[in-house]
Amino acid sequence: MFATQLPLGQTATGLFIHSFQVHTTGTSMAQKAGRNAAITSLMVCCGFIACWSLNQIMFFFNFVGYAVDFGGWFYHLTNYQ
Numbered sequence: 001m002f003a004t005q006l007p008l009g010q011t012a013t014g015l016f017i018h019s020f021q022v023h024t025t026g027t028s029m030a031q032k033a034g035r036n037a038a039i040t041s042l043m044v045c046c047g048f049i050a051c052w053s054l055n056q057i058m059f060f061f062n063f064v065g066y067a068v069d070f071g072g073w074f075y076h077l078t079n080y081q
Contacts, residue, residue: 054078
């Protein structure tokens with residue numbers, strides 16, 4: 001059977017080829033990727049600040065004279081995240 005005799009979109013092995021359409025309207029893939037990268041970067045920065053600030057607050061309390069337990073669970077939670 002020749003390829004010209006096959007139904008539209010079917011290959012000689014019987015598999016169908018699906019066409020991919022390129023959408024020219026709306027946001028492009030580059031714009032979506034840029035937005036996703038910006039959101040991911042913002043989430044990483046906020047997570048870093050949240051985790052880092054707890055540890056720095058502990059050291060600030062130690063600096064101003066508050067009795068900080070450096071062997072306690074909270075210190076180890078903030079230090080080894």
